[in-house]
Amino acid sequence: MSVGRKSLSSHRRIVIKIGSALLVDRGTGLKTRWLDAVCTDIAALKAKGTEVLVVSSGAIAMGRTVLNLPTGALKLEESQAAAAVGQIALARAWSESLSRDNIVAGQILLTLGDTEERRRYLNARATLKQLMKMGAVPIINENDTVATSEIRYGDNDRLAARVATMAGADLLVLLSDIDGLYTAPPHIDPQAQFLSDIAEITPEIEAMAGGAASELSRGGMRTKIDAGKIATAAGCAMIIASGKTDHPLRAIEDGARSSWFAPSVTPVNARKTWIAGHLQAIGALRVDAGAETALRSGKSLLPAGVREVGGQFHRGDTVAIVGADGREIARGLASYDADEARQIAGRKSGEIESILGYAGRAAMVHRDDLVMTGHGQTEAMKVREDIHAG
Numbered sequence: 418m419s420v421g422r423k424s425l426s427s428h429r430r431i432v433i434k435i436g437s438a439l440l441v442d443r444g445t446g447l448k449t450r451w452l453d454a455v456c457t458d459i460a461a462l463k464a465k466g467t468e469v470l471v472v473s474s475g476a477i478a479m480g481r482t483v484l485n486l487p488t489g490a491l492k493l494e495e496s497q498a499a500a501a502v503g504q505i506a507l508a509r510a511w512s513e514s515l516s517r518d519n520i521v522a523g524q525i526l527l528t529l530g531d532t533e534e535r536r537r538y539l540n541a542r543a544t545l546k547q548l549m550k551m552g553a554v555p556i557i558n559e560n561d562t563v564a565t566s567e568i569r570y571g572d573n574d575r576l577a578a579r580v581a582t583m584a585g586a587d588l589l590v591l592l593s594d595i596d597g598l599y600t601a602p603p604h605i606d607p608q609a610q611f612l613s614d615i616a617e618i619t620p621e622i623e624a625m626a627g628g629a630a631s632e633l634s635r636g637g638m639r640t641k642i643d644a645g646k647i648a649t650a651a652g653c654a655m656i657i658a659s660g661k662t663d664h665p666l667r668a669i670e671d672g673a674r675s676s677w678f679a680p681s682v683t684p685v686n687a688r689k690t691w692i693a694g695h696l697q698a699i700g701a702l703r704v705d706a707g708a709e710t711a712l713r714s715g716k717s718l719l720p721a722g723v724r725e726v727g728g729q730f731h732r733g734d735t736v737a738i739v740g741a742d743g744r745e746i747a748r749g750l751a752s753y754d755a756d757e758a759r760q761i762a763g764r765k766s767g768e769i770e771s772i773l774g775y776a777g778r779a780a781m782v783h784r785d786d787l788v789m790t791g792h793g794q795t796e797a798m799k800v801r802e803d804i805h806a807g
């Protein structure tokens with residue numbers, strides 16, 4: 418075991434994310450024996466004093482099986498219906514399986530707004546905390562029956578990372594059909610090397626993640642690395658491990674191969690964690706080099722440093738702050754609506770009152786509402802489109 422890496426049971430609170438393919442077999446449906454084995458592992462962790470939360474995929478896959486739907490892509494309303502049928506079966510299976518070890522399960526279905534809007538986030542967090550206080554295991558999934566394609570997490574890797582930060586977990590375990598991170602996709606590149614310890618998610622690590630998702634699960638390595646960024650920034654470690662064996666958690670304890678992502682040594686505070694973990698920036702602010710330097714030294718973003726305003730956002734919405742080259746450098750909550758932001762962009766703070774007719778905040782994004790991110794190229798491209806659309 419490498420420096421910093423600890424056993425599962427020495428963690429205080431663990432979020433375990435389980436991929437669809439582990440739980441559901443195309444032909445035979447739910448893999449009950451495997452589920453029972455995982456629940457036994459969970460019971461063992463709980464007996465040692467570790468709190469456990471589960472993010473379980475499999476609603477859509479399960480619904481497909483129950484409804485006997487053909488293979489291939491489903492239309493949005495078909496996957497919503499499949500999720501409705503599958504989720505009820507999935508929750509029941511978890512509840513029954515955990516009850517064999519005298520553990521009570523509680524179902525939580527989240528939509529994107531439950532983590533992106535501060536008030537709803539605090540509310541969902543309170544429910545999670547209460548369930549854990551009662552010794553129950555929350556079984557969490559996206560509320561796929563009402564999620565539309567624009568307003569959804571879309572993958573449970575990032576959802577699980579959001580849950581981990583929301584619950585104040587110190588470890589996130591992603592169980593799927595791959596045992597960890599490789600320098601290249603191992604099924605394509607025979608030279609691919611396994612990486613067991615990742616001290617920091619650098620651009621090189623991000624580049625290794627590539628794309629690719631299997632038919633049953635939407636997340637590939639890309640979303641796992643995104644999850645890692647959200648979790649580790651909040652001081653939560655992450656493990657990617659194979660769930661293909663029975664008792665996958667016990668196997669990790671016994672030294673099965675897995676990739677471990679170290680938590681950031683300087684995690685940002687809870688409020689900033691919430692800001693940094695936002696999955697969707699509603700707008701974008703392109704700033705000049707001077708403003709970028711100021712941001713990097715911990716200052717607020719003033720209107721004078723804003724070159725361009727993209728998107729239609731309201732005061733309090735999350736905006737991406739991008740540098741002159743279009744790369745995202747920070748995220749924050751806007752102090753102004755987009756239309757006002759356009760009027761005061763490039764102007765001195767002292768001019769705000771005469772331009773808008775009222776004395777607003779001096780900063781476009783205040784330093785308390787701002788966190789440096791440095792997302793990868795994909796994210797930056799999205800922001801670019803935003804700016805052009807805006």
Ligand code: GLU
Pocket residue numbers: 436437473474475476477478500558559561571572573574633634635636
């Ligand atoms: N929420 C989806 C489901 O339960 C799974 C999403 C994913 O595989 O990441 O079917």
